[in-house]
Amino acid sequence: xxxxxxxxxxxxxxxxxxxxxxxxxxxxxxxxxxxxxxxxxxxxxxxxxxxxxxxxxxxxxxxxxxxxxxxxxxxxxxxxxxxxxxxxxxxxxxxxxxxxxxxxxxxxxxxxxxxxxxxxxxxxxxxxxxxxxxxxxxxxxxxxxxxxxxxxxxxxxxxxxxxxxxxxxxxxxxxxxxxxxxxxxxxxxxxxxxxxxxxxxxxxxxxxxxxxxxxxxxxxxxxxxxxxxxxxxxxxxxxxxxxxxxxxxxxxxxxxxxxxxxxxxxxxxxxxxxxxxxxxxxxxxxxxxxxxxxxxxxxxxxxxxxxxxxxxxxxxxxxxxxxxxxxxxxxxxxxxx
Amino acid sequence: xxxxxxxxxxxxxxxxxxxxxxxxxxxxxxxxxxxxxxxxxxxxxxxxxxxxxxxxxxxxxxxxxxxxxxxxxxxxxxxxxxxxxxxxxxxxxxxxxxxxxxxxxxxxxxxxxxxxxxxxxxxxxxxxxxxxxxxxxxxxxxxxxxxxxxxxxxxxxxxxxxxxxxxxxxxxxxxxxxxxxxxxxxxxxxxxxxxxxxxxxxxxxxxxxxxxxxxxxxxxxxxxxxxxxxxxxxxxxxxxxxxxxxxxxxxxxxxxxxxxxxxxxxxxxxxxxxxxxxxxxxxxxxxxxxxxxxxxxxxxxxxxxxxxxxxxxxxxxxxxxxxxxxxxxxxxxxxxxxxxxxxxxxxxxxxxxxxxxxxxxxxxxxxxxxxxxxxxxxxxxxxxxxxxxxxxxxxxxxxxxxxxxxxxxxxxxxxxxxxxxxxxxxxxxxxxxxxxxxxxxxxxxxxxxxxxxxxxxxxxxxxxxxxxxxxxxxxxxxxxxxxxxxxxxxxxxxxx
Numbered sequence: 001x002x003x004x005x006x007x008x009x010x011x012x013x014x015x016x017x018x019x020x021x022x023x024x025x026x027x028x029x030x031x032x033x034x035x036x037x038x039x040x041x042x043x044x045x046x047x048x049x050x051x052x053x054x055x056x057x058x059x060x061x062x063x064x065x066x067x068x069x070x071x072x073x074x075x076x077x078x079x080x081x082x083x084x085x086x087x088x089x090x091x092x093x094x095x096x097x098x099x100x101x102x103x104x105x106x107x108x109x110x111x112x113x114x115x116x117x118x119x120x121x122x123x124x125x126x127x128x129x130x131x132x133x134x135x136x137x138x139x140x141x142x143x144x145x146x147x148x149x150x151x152x153x154x155x156x157x158x159x160x161x162x163x164x165x166x167x168x169x170x171x172x173x174x175x176x177x178x179x180x181x182x183x184x185x186x187x188x189x190x191x192x193x194x195x196x197x198x199x200x201x202x203x204x205x206x207x208x209x210x211x212x213x214x215x216x217x218x219x220x221x222x223x224x225x226x227x228x229x230x231x232x233x234x235x236x237x238x239x240x241x242x243x244x245x246x247x248x249x250x251x252x253x254x255x256x257x258x259x260x261x262x263x264x265x266x267x268x269x270x271x272x273x274x275x276x277x278x279x280x281x282x283x284x285x286x287x288x289x290x291x292x293x294x295x296x297x298x299x300x301x302x303x304x305x306x307x308x309x310x311x312x313x314x315x316x317x318x319x320x321x322x323x324x325x326x327x328x329x330x331x332x333x334x335x336x337x
Numbered sequence: 338x339x340x341x342x343x344x345x346x347x348x349x350x351x352x353x354x355x356x357x358x359x360x361x362x363x364x365x366x367x368x369x370x371x372x373x374x375x376x377x378x379x380x381x382x383x384x385x386x387x388x389x390x391x392x393x394x395x396x397x398x399x400x401x402x403x404x405x406x407x408x409x410x411x412x413x414x415x416x417x418x419x420x421x422x423x424x425x426x427x428x429x430x431x432x433x434x435x436x437x438x439x440x441x442x443x444x445x446x447x448x449x450x451x452x453x454x455x456x457x458x459x460x461x462x463x464x465x466x467x468x469x470x471x472x473x474x475x476x477x478x479x480x481x482x483x484x485x486x487x488x489x490x491x492x493x494x495x496x497x498x499x500x501x502x503x504x505x506x507x508x509x510x511x512x513x514x515x516x517x518x519x520x521x522x523x524x525x526x527x528x529x530x531x532x533x534x535x536x537x538x539x540x541x542x543x544x545x546x547x548x549x550x551x552x553x554x555x556x557x558x559x560x561x562x563x564x565x566x567x568x569x570x571x572x573x574x575x576x577x578x579x580x581x582x583x584x585x586x587x588x589x590x591x592x593x594x595x596x597x598x599x600x601x602x603x604x605x606x607x608x609x610x611x612x613x614x615x616x617x618x619x620x621x622x623x624x625x626x627x628x629x630x631x632x633x634x635x636x637x638x639x640x641x642x643x644x645x646x647x648x649x650x651x652x653x654x655x656x657x658x659x660x661x662x663x664x665x666x667x668x669x670x671x672x673x674x675x676x677x678x679x680x681x682x683x684x685x686x687x688x689x690x691x692x693x694x695x696x697x698x699x700x701x702x703x704x705x706x707x708x709x710x711x712x713x714x715x716x717x718x719x720x721x722x723x724x725x726x727x728x729x730x731x732x733x734x735x736x737x738x739x740x741x742x743x744x745x746x747x748x749x750x751x752x753x754x755x756x757x758x759x760x761x762x763x764x765x766x767x768x769x770x771x772x773x774x775x776x777x778x779x780x781x782x783x784x785x786x787x788x789x790x791x792x793x794x795x796x797x798x799x800x801x802x803x804x805x806x807x808x809x810x811x812x813x814x815x816x817x818x819x820x821x822x823x824x825x826x827x828x829x830x831x832x833x
Contacts, residue, residue, distance in 0.1 A: 205448030207438060214433035221394060221429040222443040229448075281433030 083280025
């Protein structure tokens with residue numbers, strides 16, 4: 001944390017900006033580097049028990065299985081940075097899948113049906129954003145409501161039955177390659193990661209996210225559009241949850257009402273492992289993605305080693321604990337990216 | 338102001354009420370281009386509310402607010418407000434962002450535009466350099482959450498100074514500054530008003546500062562303007578105090594003699610390597626100097642942080658308190674100087690705010706009816722104007738909130754009471770009341786430790802003063818007879 005400034009002569013009018021303004025990558029992403037190392041160690045540990053864990057095939061498996069969680073975590077991160085929470089992402093994920101599959105059953109093509117699916121995200125994100133900003137309700141309560149409503153609607157759409165995906169080309173969304181040689185699920189993760197990280201760090205609106213989470217009252221007094229920023233965060237979060245829902249049904253070619261029920265807590269966990277504070281004001285996209293990867297690697301490892309999968313939650317909990325404790329003691333206070 | 342008083346801001350007949358209580362009952366207030374204008378009034382007179390209404394963070398009742406551009410043409414309210422910068426009494430800072438971002442971020446009006454870190458740094462550095470070059474270089478990268486209250490205040494002022502506004506509204510900007518910083522701030526304000534035509538509205542309770550910086554003053558009292566744009570030099574201190582409605586307090590307590598009987602009881606000794614300070618029972622010991630030194634001592638006395646430097650020695654007391662709770666239960670009380678962040682419990686009613694310390698000291702299990710009576714008595718003793726003890730603290734003015742903090746320890750039998758700037762942001766009348774109350778507590782044998790950056794205040798209330806230099810070292814102990822402003826500024830290294 002030694003941001004040394006070159007002491008230079010400081011006669012008036014001289015360029016005062018001999019101050020270093022570029023931070024080193026390691027310095028900026030200290031938590032993230034630590035998680036990356038932890039993931040590598042975890043993978044090696046699993047690999048020492050089950051050698052095929054380190055194969056290319058398993059790597060592809062892990063990323064493909066983890067992609068929806070990664071994308072959902074990026075959305076939750078945006079809300080968490082502003083000091084809010086989004087509990088509705090898992091339900092929105094499920095409902096998106098059901099609506100999309102049902103739309104296809106009604107004869108819509110893959111693209112049109114996907115638009116219906118994303119519409120679910122747009123609608124629920126707007127409801128969340130509206131209730132939090134205009135109505136001024138607590139984010140936890142608001143998203144608890146939409147979590148319950150979207151979750152129940154996911155059953156209502158098909159009366160609880162799971163729906164196979166009728167469109168024969170729909171798998172291309174997940175496993176096709178818009179860029180030859182790079183499967184789409186990796187492409188989407190990368191594009192979203194880079195776009196959101198640049199947005200948060202290099203765009204004024206991105207800094208507003210941190211400002212609002214740091215102190216909404218102060219941000220308001222400074223003329224920062226607090227409500228607009230929060231609204232945008234909830235819409236983005238739901239849209240990303242919807243998109244990860246589409247990606248999942250395109251992968252397993254089947255939509256289920258309960259598909260997303262475990263994802264919400266995992267996404268919040270990923271964001272926390274990635275160094276964000278649930279009190280707002282901190283967190284990075286790189287951290288959230290690594291957090292999601294870590295959870296996926298743990299699940300994969302538990303499966304490969306053959307531990308009863310009921311242990312997954314305990315292992316994940318332990319990982320969160322370790323990550324948070326390390327973060328707590330590695331520095332007194334973490335800045336906003 | 339030769340060309341017929343060109344006003345940047347004119348407020349006429351402004352009213353504002355919160356629920357049934359009307360705070361502003363018809364305020365006239367106008368600010369000319371290039372002047373420093375003192376806005377004066379007692380606690381709860383409506384100064385902060387007026388500022389809030391001008392900036393639009395509170396809606397107005399009746400009346401009009403007119404902003405004018407340099408050419409004299411009226412601006413719309415929204416447009417006018419964009420050219421107004423405010424330093425709030427309660428700091429508006431973003432703790433997770435850096436100093437540079439805190440200063441520069443408000444300048445980026447458009448969201449979907451690149452945020453230039455380099456530009457932000459340069460901007461912040463220039464702004465901070467206006468007040469303190471060394472601080473600017475050392476701190477632009479730091480997180481605001483890691484700054485002290487007084488550093489935060491500098492950031493906030495730098496932000497306002499660099500905002501490109503025509504009109505600065507400074508609500509007690511010097512409350513957390515040292516004398517030297519205040520001096521630098523004043524020279525910047527003088528330069529900007531003279532050369533750049535900036536107008537400044539300056540709220541302060543420190544008469545000397547008002548005399549030094551303000552050309553004209555407006556006094557409001559009980560929500561009405563009682564003195565409208567009068568040259569500050571034409572009013573005597575007594576006249577100003579009288580107009581504020583606090584003449585009685587001004588006279589009765591002025592230079593109250595230190596006629597107190599010697600009190601028996603056990604004293605207190607604090608040590609660091611090579612230093613030993615003794616506090617006799619019933620004395621009021623002042624602490625002077627820049628925050629570094631006093632902070633460490635105060636932390637040790639109240640258990641606020643594990644001080645590695647100071648140890649306390651007194652029968653039945655540990656050498657180091659493990660927590661403020663332990664300190665409080667053993668009879669060491671504390672009134673924090675950071676009212677907003679560490680003092681007031683914002684979501685709890687006045688009742689709980691006043692009784693907070695008593696409940697800890699007594700180990701109360703239940704919040705009973707007797708507490709309500711006790712609270713009412715305390716509010717009466719402190720002349721707090723409030724509709725109900727169930728109101729939230731934010732319905733009170735800043736000065737009145739300060740009274741609540743002092744009330745927490747009033748009448749609680751304690752051996753030691755540490756006060757950090759207990760009269761910050763408090764008007765003269767209330768100040769004298771607080772002095773009186775603290776003297777009463779001292780006369781019962783309580784040792785009072787009083788940290789203040791206002792040397793005049795230390796001279797008035799303290800029996801002896803411990804001075805710290807700017808490096809945080811203990812630089813001397815002055816007994817009452819030798820106390821003078823010159824001696825204090827010599828030992829603290831701060832300009833008087």
